[in-house]
Amino acid sequence: MKALSQKRRHPFAGVALLLLGLLITGGLYSAATTINEAQASENADAYSDPDNIEEGERLFVANCATCHGINAEGTDAGPSLIGVGAASVDFQVGTGRMPMQMQGPQAQQKPAQFNDEQTMQLAAYVASLGAGPAVPDDEYLDVDQGDPARGGELFRINCAMCHNAAAAGGALTEGKYAPSLHGVEPRHVYAAMTTGPQNMPVFSDANLVPEDKRDIIAFLQTYESQGTPGGFSLGFLGPVSEGLFIWTGGLALLIASMVWLTSRSS
Amino acid sequence: MSATKEKYTEEQYLEVDQYQPKTGGGRIANYVDTRVGGTSIVREFGRKVFPDHWTFxxxxxxxxxxxxxxxxxxxxxxxxxxxxxxxxxxxxxxxxxxxxxxxxxxxxxxxxxxxxxxxxxxxxxxxxxxxxxxxxxxxxxxxxxxxxxxxxxxxxxxxxxxxxxxxxxxxxxxxxxxxxxxxxxxxxxxxxxxxxxxxxxxxxxxxxxxxxxxxxxxxxxxxxxxxxxxxxxxxxxxxxxxxxxxxxxxxxxPGPGRTERNxxxxxxxxxxxxxxxxxxxxxxxxxxxxxxxxxxxxxxxxxxxxxxxxxxxxxxxxxxGPFEGVLRLMPGYLGDFSLEWVIPTPWGGNSLAMPVLIPMIPVALIFLGMFVWPWIESWITKDTKERHLLDRPRNAPTRTAFGVAIVTNYMIMWGMGSNDLIATHFQLSLNDITYWSRVLFFLGPVIAYILTKRICLSLQRKDRETALHGDEAGVIQVSADGGFSEKHRRLDDYELWTLVSYDSPEPTPAQPNAKGKITLLEKFRARLNRAFYEDRVAPVSREEYLEALEHDHHEPEELPASGVGAIESRDH
Amino acid sequence: MGEHGNGDPKDSGAVIKAGEGESGKYAIDNPGLPPHRPRLADESEKVAKGAERVVSVLFLLSIIGTVVFFVGYFAIGQTEGDLQLLRVQNTLLGVGVAFAMLGIGLGVVHWAKTLMPDHEMVEDRKPLRKETEREEAETIINDVLDESQIKRRPLLRNTMIGAALLAPLPFIVTLRDLDRSEDFGVERMRHSMWDEGVHLVRDPSGTRIRASDLTVGTAMHVIPENLRTISSHGERLSEKAKAVTLVMRMNPEDIETVSEGRENWSHDGIIACSKVCTHVGCPVALYERHTHHLLCPCHQSTFDAANEFKVVFGPAGRPLPQLPITVDEEGYLIARSDFTEPVGPTYWERGNTDPEGDYAS
Incomplete structure (x- = not known):
């Protein structure tokens, strides 16, 4: 390590590092794009396949039209879905929020009601109604390419105020809330950013470019996989759960020891 | 410091040096003692008695x-x-x-x-x-x-x-x-x-x-x-x-063997x-x-x-948390009327942020009240004696109720400090919690006061029952004519003492001052004093106790009647 | 105290005469301490031996705890960013210390409870003073006062009090330089880095924003472009604390209120407001895109972006200041001027007027 750190200060070290970096990035990039292009086109194909659109429409009419209208034009009970895009359907149906169990301040997450193929077909149908955010390319979901440190900074500026610094979620007005992001699939996190479900603001590609979104997802993944070094997390809720714990668990232990200490031995 | 006036003899001064410790440890102890005066410390603290109770x-x-x-x-x-x-x-x-x-x-x-x-x-x-x-x-x-x-x-x-x-x-x-x-x-x-x-x-x-x-x-x-x-x-x-x-x-x-003097x-x-x-x-x-x-x-x-x-x-x-909570509790507007005031002044107006200043008042009052409470209470009760025996909380119902009321008020502010987490974890609306807490902030302490005072008085009555008629022994007896009754076990004197040895003064009316006048302040004090003591449950008196013993003697099998007079606030 | 454990209260000295000082006051007289009940260990040497063993096992556990600590410290060593390993280390250190401490604590207490004498002792409370001593003390104080002649010479006393009152003042005055800034005073709170033509840039990247970058429903956290010209970190943070702004786009028809003089403050549904809460200054950053409500997570003041950020809930007593914006010829968002009122929490000197005329548009 010592030798390396000395050589690091060499005048040409920076140049060498830059060249090396460029070489690796270039190599990786060309490799990645070929793979991704293949996948992306495959994805795009599936979403524009007329069979899928037709099947999606059938599912839509049976399951969604009550609220969203027979042509997805929207009713009093549900908004129009024209132009919301495939990403929106993938998120709402894929996380089980839609179909909604009941009207409420906001749709609750629950086990998905449709399998992946059905979700894709529904998304294909809705996407065919009008242009909207598409399902993200796999390239931008590959967290290994993301920079968690940069993602963390973006997360704290753009997301933590609602979703909490540890992504544990938080309250909004009138019973609405920002959900916890623990265990949420990268594609759903991505889709939430591009579509702005419920009351969440939209983070369009002009606001956070796809690489930014990837960094944020990389941060979330890193955060979740790194664990909690101090011990049990107490729900990632910060000072409130810590205070609650010392007043319940901590004091219970202490009072038990006090009662034992002052009781007479038999 | 009369000890400083004491005269010491020459021998007493010399005794210090004459003592020869026998062991090594003793020599070290003696060395230290002759330089820092450890003897008096050991004499003072070595066998000093500390009462033992987990709440201490x-x-x-x-x-x-x-x-x-x-x-x-x-x-x-x-x-x-x-x-x-x-x-x-x-x-x-x-x-x-x-x-x-x-x-x-x-x-x-x-x-x-x-x-x-x-x-x-x-x-x-x-x-x-x-x-x-x-x-x-x-x-x-x-x-x-x-x-x-x-x-x-x-x-x-x-x-x-x-x-x-x-x-x-x-x-x-x-x-x-x-x-x-x-x-x-x-x-x-x-x-x-x-x-x-x-x-x-x-x-x-x-x-x-x-x-x-x-x-x-x-x-x-x-x-x-x-x-x-x-x-x-x-x-x-x-x-x-x-x-x-x-x-x-x-x-x-309080307990057997414990007095104000020991x-x-x-x-x-x-x-x-x-x-x-x-x-x-x-x-x-x-x-x-x-x-x-x-x-x-x-x-x-x-x-x-x-x-x-x-x-x-x-x-x-x-x-x-309570400081945070009380800030959340305060509305910034009453209807369309902003609580942020601007005092017009020649140099352009000064601003008063009442939504921030008003919440400081209850917190300041609680802390100020905490500091002066001993004097407030002794002013109300006119109690000037030294008190080394503690009150069982039930035997000071008004103080206990007042304390619980303040704690309730504090807890509501505290809860408001985490209202967003209460909202997400119990699927409630943040706004509703705040609206309710605003009501409870005022109503909660009142309810807590009334409830606590009633609970204290009930516990005191229960103590009276137990003192006069003993514990329920958990044994059901069937009499010859088929009646059921539970056997009562009379307390021994050690248990009884704790239940009967408390003071419950009657309210003292307003007292005239040196000029023979009853001041308004004194009238106010007398009202507080009445509030403090009027709902009182008197401790069992010696006559009542002897009567109950007598009663036992004549009809040992009978169930005790529920309570005997002497409780002024009783309503039957 | 050699007689412990024989069960006879007389030997502990722990007997008081019944009803001492309060005879006849209560239903019964004070019965004195209950008779002493011997413990198992008092009566059986076997039980006492058992207690001794328990105590020494606890002390052994303490030693094991210390060893566990060393294992955690040395065997795991530096964790170098491996948080899972750090957690293992932290747990070993904590549990090790816990055992080391609890072993000693529980051991000593168990020892005291089972083997040390458990007779309660009685000690008399002494009066805090004796009357003769009080008189003596009073005499001393009077003598001391007389000898000092402070009562006889009021000039001495009065000048001394005057001097003593003034003497601490220099130390208080020296605290003045706790704030040495050149622009000391309340005037600086009226200005932020925003000014006519200053570009809105993204926080933290500092890139400019085209109006077309904001789709409906977008909220973006922005800072003035000139903020980066400040080199001192502290000053930059202080300026940023006044300049942080939220810009959001809604359907132009959703904007309900536009008061006189603010008609050109927004651009095609894009509006901007100070992010600093008017209550006590937390960043108001939670934007709900359908209700157009902005929520402050600290004390839950809620502002309505569609109605010029007026307060709809919570403790804030004033709407959020709106930043007048427009676009330059290249389509980038720029400020029309600084905020037209001081941002952030209310302070005494804030007033409601504008004596310097800075805010005249």
Whole structure:
């Protein structure tokens, strides 16, 4: 390590590092794009396949039209879905929020009601109604390419105020809330950013470019996989759960020891 | 100090040197004693008696937490650098790599990730701080509800209350030191509250932050307060507190053999010293266990302080929670009428931020009331005697009810401090919780007062029943004619004494002063006095007790009647 | 105290005469301490031996705890960013110390409870003073006062009090330089880095924003472009604390209120407001895109972006200041001027007027 750190200060070290970096990035990039292009086109194909659109429409009419209208034009009970895009359907149906169990301040997450193929077909149908955010390319979901440190900074500026610094979620007005992001699939996190479900603001590609979104997802993944070094997390809720714990668990232990200490031995 | 006037003989002076210790240990002890006067210390403390009850240990918990705070805090100071100068993070925590941050935050991270045992010490320090304030609070509640603040301990109560406030100060300054987003927003709130103070507020804020918020001065200043000024003051007050405890001797619960003139318990040597000393290790052990297994203040989550970000669930440590809660409770507008007032002045108008100032009132009243309560109570009750025997809370129903009312009020503010988490975890609307809490803030204490007072009086009546007719023995008897009755077991004198030996004065009417006039203030006092004592349950008198014994003797099988007169507030 | 454990209260000295000082006051007289009940260990040496063993096992556990600590410290060593490993280390250190401490604590207390004498002792409370001593003390104080002649010479006393009152003042005055800034005073709170033509840039990247970058429903956290010209970190943070701004786009028809003089403050549904809460200054950053509500997570003041950020809930007593914006010829968002009122929490000198005329548009 010592030798390396000395050589690091060499005048040409920076140049060498830059060249090396460029070489690796270039190599990786060309490799990645070929793979991704293949996948992306495959994805795009599936979403524009007329069979899928037709099947999606059938599912839509049976399951969604009550609220969203027979042509997805929207009713009093549900908004129009024209132009919301495939990403929106993938998120709402894929996380089980839609179909909604009941009207409420906001749709609750629950086990998905449709399998992946059905979700894709529904998304294909809705996407065919009008242009909207598409399902993200796999390239931008590959967290290994993301920079968690940069993602963390973006997360704290753009997301933590609602979703909490540890992504544990938080309250909004009138019973609405920002959900916890623990265990949420990268594609759903991505889709939430591009579509702005419920009351969440939209983070369009002009606001956070796809690489930014990837960094944020990389941060979330890193955060979740790194664990909690101090011990049990107490729900990632910060000072409130810590205070609650010392007043319940901590004091219970202490009072038990006090009662034992002052009781007479038999 | 009449002892100083005593005349000593020459032999007494010489005796000091003539004593020859026999063992090595004795020689060392003698060496020290002839130089520091240990004999008198041992004579004073060696067999000093301390009463033993688990509720007396909360003060010790606070003291021991403070010792642990000093120990762990000293460790932290070796690595922590409170400077707000910027640096680029290069420690081992990957998600913050390369970020610009203050040295304070960077060294706090270094302590957590790159100093072995640093994370443990940080967690120990923080958990001990939470426990320190919690233990002080419960200790004060214990003292309040048992009436241990009465003469001659009023001043020591004030010392204790000051310790609580210093503890809050030490806690808050410590919470702010790491300079991350969470504590930075806490300081932001302090800044906003300071600025709301009329006339001086803005300048206090300037002087604290060395200019406009946040500047680059505040962390080192808080650090000096946190590691020097506040701990020194706490230490000094603890010394005074303990000195007064020794002077007064500890209070004790009423019980057989206990009187106002004695103290019953275990001697310092060896039992009490062993228990109290051992308890230090127990408190330390429990805190270490918690610190090793439960994460506290994961400051790497929050990121370096920057005025732009904020996070959901932005809360202070629990003891600042009520202050946070009462700020949330206050509406800024009543209908369309803003509570932010502008006083028109020739130089352009001065602003009064009533939505920030009004919530300071209840908190200030609670703390002020805490300081002066001993004098308020003794003024109302006209009780001027020394009180070394504690009240059982039920035997002081009005005080207990009043205390519970204040605690309820405090709890509502406290709960409001976490209303967003209550909302998400119980699927409620944040706004509804706030609306309800605004009602409960006023109504809750009233309900709590009435309920507590009724419960106390019922318990006192139950005590009377038990004293007069004994315990239910749990044995059902069938009489010859088929009736069922439960056998009662009469208490022995030791059990009985605790139930009957309390004072329950009748209200004293307004007294004329030296000029023979009854002042308005005296009338007010008399009204408070009546409120304090009118719902009284008198202790069992000797006549009643003898009558009950007589009754037993004649009809040993009969179920006792429910209560005997003499309870003025009884309504049947 | 050699007689412990024989169960006879007389030997502990722990007997009081019944009803001492309060005879006849209560239903019965004070019965004195209950008779002492011997413990198992008092009566059986076997039980006492058992207790001794328990105590020494606890002390042994303490030793094991210390060893566990050393294992955690040395065997794991530096964790170098491996947080899972750090957690293992932290747990070993914590549990090790816990055992080390609890072993000693529980051991000593168990020892005290089972083997040390458990007779309660009675000690008399002494009166805090004796009357003769009080008189003596009073005499001393009077003598001391007389000898000092402070009562006889009021001039001495009065000048001394005057001097003593004034003497601490210099120390208080020296605190004046706690704020040494050149622009000391309240005037600086009226200005931020925003000014006519200053570009809105993204926080933290500092890139300019085209109006077309904001789709409907977008909220973006922005700072003035000139903020980066400040080199001192502290000053930059202080300026940022006044300049942080939220810009959001909604359907132009959703904007309900536009008061006179603010008609050109927004651009095609894009509006901007100060992020600093008017209550006590937390960043108001939670934007709900359908209700157009902005929520402050600290004290839950809620502002309605569609109605010029007026307060709809919570403790804030004043709307958020709106930043007048427009676009430059290249389509980038720029400020029309600074905020037209001081941002952030209310302070005494804030007033409602504009004596310097800075805010005249």
């Amino acid at each position: 240990m909360f003060g010790e918990v606070a003291l021991y937490s403070f010792v642990i705070l000093i120990l762990s805090g000293t460790f932290l100071t070796f690595w922590f650098d409170p400077s707000m100068a910027t640096t680029r993070y290069s420690g081992s925590y990957a998600p913050l790599q390369g970020l610009e941050m203050s040295t304070a935050y960077a060294t706090a991270l270094e302590l957590s990730f790159d100093v072995r045992g640093g994370l443990f010490m940080r967690q120990l320090h923080h958990w001990a701080a939470l426990l320190f304030v919690a233990a002080m609070s419960i200790h004060m509640l214990r003292v309040f509800f048992t009436g241990a603040f009465r003469k001659p301990r009023e001043l020591n109560w004030v010392v204790g209350a000051s310790l609580l406030i210093l503890g809050l100060g030490a806690g808050f300054t410590g919470y702010s030191l790491p300079d991350e987003v969470l504590s930075g927003n806490g300081l932001r709130i302090i800044d906003g509250m300071l600025k709301a103070l009329p006339v001086v507020g803005t300048y206090i804020s300037f002087f604290l932050f060395g200019g406009e918020f946040p500047g680059s001065e505040v962390i080192p200043r808080l650090y000096v307060m946190h590691i020097m000024v506040l701990p020194a003051m706490i230490l000094l007050l603890i010394a005074i507190h303990l000195f007064l405890v020794v002077t007064h001797k500890h209070t004790q619960y 103290v019953v318990g275990y001697p310092v040597g060896p039992v009490y010293a062993a228990k109290a000393g051992g308890f230090f290790f127990i408190v330390f052990g429990i805190l270490a266990l918690i610190s090793g297994t439960f994460q506290i203040n994961a400051l790497w989550n929050y990121g370096p302080y920057d005025p732009s970000p904020v996070q959901a669930g932005a809360q202070p440590d629990w003891y600042i």
